[in-house]
Amino acid sequence: xxxxxxxxxxxxxxxxxxxxxxxxxxxxxxxxxxxxxxxxxxxxxxxxxxxxxxxxxxxxxxxxxxxxxxxxxxxxxxxxxxxxxxxxxxxxxxxxxxxxxxxxxxxxxxxxxxxxxxxxxxxxxxxxxxxxxxxxxxxxxxxxxxxxxxxxxxxxxxxxxxxxxxxxxxxxxxxxxxxxxxxxxxxxxxxxxxxxxxxxxxxxxxxxxxxxxxxxxxxx
Numbered sequence: 001x002x003x004x005x006x007x008x009x010x011x012x013x014x015x016x017x018x019x020x021x022x023x024x025x026x027x028x029x030x031x032x033x034x035x036x037x038x039x040x041x042x043x044x045x046x047x048x049x050x051x052x053x054x055x056x057x058x059x060x061x062x063x064x065x066x067x068x069x070x071x072x073x074x075x076x077x078x079x080x081x082x083x084x085x086x087x088x089x090x091x092x093x094x095x096x097x098x099x100x101x102x103x104x105x106x107x108x109x110x111x112x113x114x115x116x117x118x119x120x121x122x123x124x125x126x127x128x129x130x131x132x133x134x135x136x137x138x139x140x141x142x143x144x145x146x147x148x149x150x151x152x153x154x155x156x157x158x159x160x161x162x163x164x165x166x167x168x169x170x171x172x173x174x175x176x177x178x179x180x181x182x183x184x185x186x187x188x189x190x191x192x193x194x195x196x197x198x199x200x201x202x203x204x205x206x207x208x209x210x211x212x213x214x215x216x217x218x219x220x
Contacts, residue, residue, distance in 0.1 A: 005124035007035040009058065012170065012199040014121045014220075016062055018182040021075055021151075022089070023100035023118045026176045028169070030105065033112040033125060040110045053103055053131030054114065059124045060096040068092050076149050079185035087144060101131055153179040154207065158214040165217050170199050178205065178212055 010032040013019055020026045033056070035041075048054075071082040072090040085093060102114040112128070156178045163171050182196055190208035197203075197220055204216040 003126050005036060005059070005126060006039040006128075007033045007125040009056075009117065009119045009121065009123040009125055010034055011117065011119060011121040011123075012173070013177070014197045016120060017194075018177055018196040018198065019120050020116075020118045020177065020180060023102055024116045025118070025151075025180060026173065027103070027116045028173045028176050029116055030169075030173065031102075031114050031117045031119065033114060033128065035110055042110055045107055045110070045112070048104070048112070048130065049107055051104060051130040053101055054112070055129045055131055055136075056098075056100045056102060056117070056119070056125055057127040057129075058098045058100065058119060059126060060091045060093065060098055061122070061124055062120070063091050063093075064096055066092055068094055074145065075185045076151060077145060081145075083145060097126075101136075151180070152210065154181050154210055154212040156212045156214070162214055162217045165201060166199060174198055174203065178203075178214070181207070181212070183207060 011029070013029075020029065068085075069092070070085060072085050072088050072092060073079050073082055074088050074090070077083070091098065098119075100118055102117045105113040105115050107113070156175050158175065158178075166174060177198070178196075183194060190206060193204050193206055193215065195202050195204050200220055202218045202220050203214060204218070205212050205214045207213075
């Protein structure tokens with residue numbers, strides 16, 4: 001079976017570094033599903049405005065050539081313990097396909113504006129389907145190793161002068177992304193400065209313990 005993108009995703013996050021590890025974790029994060037010309041038909045969107053959430057089927061386009069293994073190291077487990085790839089949501093999968101549930105913010109001009117996606121800018125989208133609560137939501141179920149660990153958010157310190165380089169809604173989203181600790185989980189070097197592209201700027205920061213300090217912001 002050959003599949004082709006019906007749309008591409010637009011996001012302020014332009015690299016894998018900093019992408020939320022699951023959809024819905026950073027609920028403020030805005031993005032747009034922009035359809036390719038062949039699929040830019042408003043009739044195909046008729047009725048979608050009556051739904052709150054979407055399923056997106058998309059491609060891990062940055063990992064196509066990456067080597068794939070039967071086991072992976074989930075970030076929630078500190079990047080050291082291994083689990084079978086089918087027991088995780090690792091981006092390193094044989095068919096490079098991802099599945100995310102995102103909230104619909106609004107629909108206009110053939111573009112779906114969404115919140116909470118875990119996709120980087122330029123990600124190809126292969127299909128979308130409406131989220132149906134009565135079949136897609138399950139409560140009181142087991143979630144494997146996720147039940148054993150809780151993701152620890154960081155305290156983020158960002159000087160006012162650096163915050164001012166972003167619009168108010170961008171500030172809120174950026175802080176929420178940084179709280180999730182974008183670093184590989186096996187990194188623990190308080191002297192190391194990391195860079196994360198966001199909304200056309202390079203955000204530089206250091207992490208010591210559970211405290212992240214933004215030290216510089218520069219144009220990309």
